[in-house]
Amino acid sequence: MKITAIETLIAREFENVIWVRIHTDEGTIGLGETFYGAGSVAAHIHDTLSPRLLGRNPLDIEALHRDMTALPLAHASTGAESRAVSAIDIALWDLLGKVCNQPVHQMLGGLCRPKLRIYNTCAGYGYVRNRDIRPVNNWNLGAQEGPFEDLDAFMTDAGALAENLLENGISAMKIWPFDPIARETGGLDISAAQMKRALTPFEQIRQRVGDAMDIMVEFHSQWNLTSAKRIANALEPYNPYWFEDPIKMTSTAALGEYARSTHVPVCGSETLGSRWPYKEMLDQDALGVVMVDLCWTGGLTEGRKIASLAETYHKPFAPHDCIGPIGFAAAIHMSFSQPNTLIQESVRAFYRGWYRELVTRVPTIEDGYVYPMEGPGLGVELLPEVFERSDLSVRRSEEAA
Incomplete structure (x- = not known):
């Protein structure tokens, strides 16, 4: 051939x-x-x-x-x-x-579990839809109407959104309410009033559903180290599941300092390419959860090496997905084939929305779990x-x- x-x-x-x-x-x-x-x-x-x-x-x-x-x-x-x-x-x-x-997961070693917990990244239908990928600019609120405009929902009533997700069996969600403030200040500083505003969604979630919802916090690498540490301290009472990309992933020493300043695990990072920077950060205990985007960091070949690397450091693996339908399918195959996969990212506005306009099938997600893809290859x-x-x-x- x-x-x-x-x-x-x-x-x-x-x-x-x-x-x-x-x-x-x-x-x-x-x-x-x-x-x-x-x-x-x-x-x-x-x-x-x-x-x-x-x-x-x-x-x-x-x-x-x-x-x-x-x-x-x-x-x-x-x-x-x-x-x-x-x-x-x-x-x-x-x-x-x-x-x-x-199926690809069989070629990667077979299934490690019959189903896998997912979390909902609270994006909307128009999120990252156009070429302007700058944070906040890429929100594209109102681009399309539908029941899963979760970005607007977490910015207006995160408690109601959390309740809706739980009603659908989804017990983990990712939000990024600090992004607009980072745009206002360049990520250099955050005032008391701004901090209070950004903490509002966390208060709403805990008041509405208590600890039934795990909350991942996405920072999109927009903050300097000093401000990121202040934000982490303010968020700890809300018991976040992880802090994702709090600073630019360009300094292992700075990320290690951040990780030591908080009890919340640091998750990183889809912005890293190949296994080499992951090893450096794992060596310095700067990562608590290893995230990789297979569409950016070298595909399934490199992704499984990063997952294995994480396992040697006794760290969980959590594939990123906030991109397209083929990448989502690839991430599902990878997640099921790796023994240290913690949880799989998903965006219900995508897999219940525009993905269906493009591909023959999307992964089966029910009651907060995704199930293995069937058929030869990616199955899509x-x-x-x-x-x-x-x-x-x-x-x-x-x-x-």
């Missing part, structure tokens, strides 16, 4: 998402995906990676991954180069599963209607005749 063509697909309506299709001489096609900077990712795939992959055996995943990451600028980052590698790697695993007629394909969209642009690199 050999790779005969590599396609990239971008729909203007979903301009952050890029799909990759790996074609073979035997007719099997692998599907992958990544998110953000779709045009840059496509350029790297076709201009740099395709010449290295065309004509090769797609089942040699480890060797192909090494060749793709042995290039300048492809190390320890989540830039366009790493996202391109990630999308291709996911497609290769999808292809391998199809060739072997097994793009809908036929996607290929007929008027806003779809397709680029294809083929093996020379």
Whole structure:
């Protein structure tokens, strides 16, 4: 078997998402995906990676991954180069599963559990929908109406939202009410009045449902260390489940200082590329929960190595997902195959909303748990209607005749 063509697909309506299709001489096609900077990712795939992959055996995943990451600028980052590698790697695993007629989680070692707890990231239908990915700008409130506009809900009545989630069996939620204040102050400082405003959702949740809801706090790396420590201290009485990316993940020493200042575990980080920065942070006890986005950090090949690395430090693994439907499916397969997976991120405004416009199926989520994907490969394909969209642009690199 050999790779005969590599396609990239971008729909203007979903301009952050890029799909990759790996074609073979035997007719099997692998599907992958990544998110953000779709045009840059496509350029790297076709201009740099395709010449290295065309004509090769797609089942040699480890060797192909090494060749793709042995290039300048492809190390320890989540830039366009790493996202391109990630999308291709996911497609290769999808292809391998199809060739072997097994789901990807089986190819990764099989199921470690029959179901897995999820948490709801409280985004809305329009969240990160356009190219302006700056925090707060990317909220896009009111872009689409529906019952799961959870971002507006946590900013207006987080207690009612928590109650609604519990009624649906979901007992963990992630919110980011400090983001607007970080935009106001540049993340340099937070006043007493601003602190009180940002703490309101936590008060509402605890008053409405008590400790029945676990609360993850997302900071999007917007704060300096001094302010982040003050915020952590103010939040501790509300018993958060974790603090995610409180500062930029660029200083292990600073993150370690932050981790030592609070009893709440630090979760990080989808912004890290490859296992190497994770090891450095784990060595310094700067991470309590290891999070990875498979679409950014090197795909399933690198993701399982990061999960295993976390296990050697007795730390739990928690895949990130606030991106596209193929990445979500890949994360589900990874989560089920790793013994130290703690919990899986999900966004109900996505998997009950726009994901269904694009793919043949979404993972089954019931009563706060996700269940394994079935079928060969990832178990999901793009809908036929996607290929007929008027806003779809397709680029294809083929093996020379």
